[in-house]
Amino acid sequence: xxxxxxxxxxxxxxxxxxxxxxxxxxxxxxxxxxxxxxxxxxxxxxxxxxxxxxxxxxxxxxxxxxxxxxxxxxxxxxxxxxxxxxxxxxxxxxxxxxxxxxxxxxxxxxxxxxxxxxxxxxxxxxxxxxxxxxxxxxxxxxxxxxxxxxxxxxxxxxxxxxxxxxxxxxxxxxxxxxxxxxxxxxxxxxxxxxxxxxxxxxxxxxxxxxxxxxxxxxxxxxxxxxxxxxxxxxxxxxxxxxxxxxxxxxxxxxxxxxxxxxxxxxxxxxxxxxxxxxxxxxxxxxxxxxxxxxxxxxxxxxxxxxxxxxxxxxxxxxxxxxxxxxxxxxxxxxxxxxxxxxxxxxxxxxxxxxxx
Numbered sequence: 001x002x003x004x005x006x007x008x009x010x011x012x013x014x015x016x017x018x019x020x021x022x023x024x025x026x027x028x029x030x031x032x033x034x035x036x037x038x039x040x041x042x043x044x045x046x047x048x049x050x051x052x053x054x055x056x057x058x059x060x061x062x063x064x065x066x067x068x069x070x071x072x073x074x075x076x077x078x079x080x081x082x083x084x085x086x087x088x089x090x091x092x093x094x095x096x097x098x099x100x101x102x103x104x105x106x107x108x109x110x111x112x113x114x115x116x117x118x119x120x121x122x123x124x125x126x127x128x129x130x131x132x133x134x135x136x137x138x139x140x141x142x143x144x145x146x147x148x149x150x151x152x153x154x155x156x157x158x159x160x161x162x163x164x165x166x167x168x169x170x171x172x173x174x175x176x177x178x179x180x181x182x183x184x185x186x187x188x189x190x191x192x193x194x195x196x197x198x199x200x201x202x203x204x205x206x207x208x209x210x211x212x213x214x215x216x217x218x219x220x221x222x223x224x225x226x227x228x229x230x231x232x233x234x235x236x237x238x239x240x241x242x243x244x245x246x247x248x249x250x251x252x253x254x255x256x257x258x259x260x261x262x263x264x265x266x267x268x269x270x271x272x273x274x275x276x277x278x279x280x281x282x283x284x285x286x287x288x289x290x291x292x293x294x295x296x297x298x299x300x301x302x303x304x305x306x307x308x309x310x311x312x313x314x315x316x317x318x319x320x321x322x323x324x325x326x327x328x329x330x331x332x333x334x335x336x337x338x339x340x341x342x343x344x345x346x347x348x349x350x351x352x353x354x355x356x
Contacts, residue, residue, distance in 0.1 A: 211236030282310030
């Protein structure tokens with residue numbers, strides 16, 4: 001991708017130690033398990049990509065107009081996949097990171113200069129080497145680790161109430177592969193504070209609620225998978241935590257992650273739910289599949305390593321778009337779970353008062 005290729009230039013210039021190793025177009029060592037098998041597939045014809053790029057450039061140059069008057073066109077183009085050459089600019093505009101950056105000039109640099117909370121600094125440093133260790137930006141002492149530290153530290157200072165959560169690291173590292181640190185920082189701020197509100201707070205109440213929403217929606221999408229998980233009494237938090245907190249950056253093949261993020265930054269958190277539903281249905285949606293999972297152990301193994309064919313880029317996007325779920329369905333389940341949790345809290349409080 002044009003934007004990430006230019007951004008990765010410094011890292012590639014220092015990649016003599018990788019001489020003899022093949023590095024794919026996304027910056028991964030090809031002999032590693034992290035590089036997507038789908039990279040070998042035939043790409044989009046150049047003339048089609050050129051047409052899409054022109055349409056996106058026109059749209060980005062008239063961004064407010066399109067978002068205010070023709071959002072459906074923006075959404076449709078995001079679903080088709082954003083051309084790599086404009087992805088940086090598109091993501092910044094879609095998530096609101098560009099606006100945040102424009103209205104808070106120099107703030108990132110100021111935050112980087114601050115020392116930060118020692119507790120969070122120690123946790124961030126421990127996690128740096130764990131993020132995409134087969135990518136040239138993050139191998140060993142590659143410059144990406146320093147940039148990642150700056151971005152995560154700056155966020156922990158900006159939003160001290162949330163501070164630092166481990167799941168933020170793969171998202172920040174993923175963003176850094178596509179854009180310089182300051183843009184990655186503001187995209188991270190937008191994702192954490194606008195898209196995933198409450199996900200990184202202590203107690204994980206929002207995540208628990210969304211797990212219940214996911215499970216309720218599964219009953220509509222795949223009764224077989226729903227009954228299997230219910231029979232095994234598997235709480236959603238057991239299998240969906242990494243999916244939701246990391247927005248699939250640790251789950252899907254690389255090309256699929258990019259397509260999911262194109263849609264996620266445009267359509268919001270419902271895309272995370274839809275991907276989860278597709279993975280659940282593809283992993284456990286037939287009786288022949290559930291028979292292979294007689295206990296919780298086998299079920300968890302399948303959900304942690306979903307079948308490759310359902311995670312492949314085009315198949316995944318097709319299944320996401322095929323899901324028969326409306327905005328009203330999401331809103332209904334959200335309201336239902338909120339009321340359900342409130343009722344449970346009140347019951348618990350009443351019981352505690354009677355005991356006292």
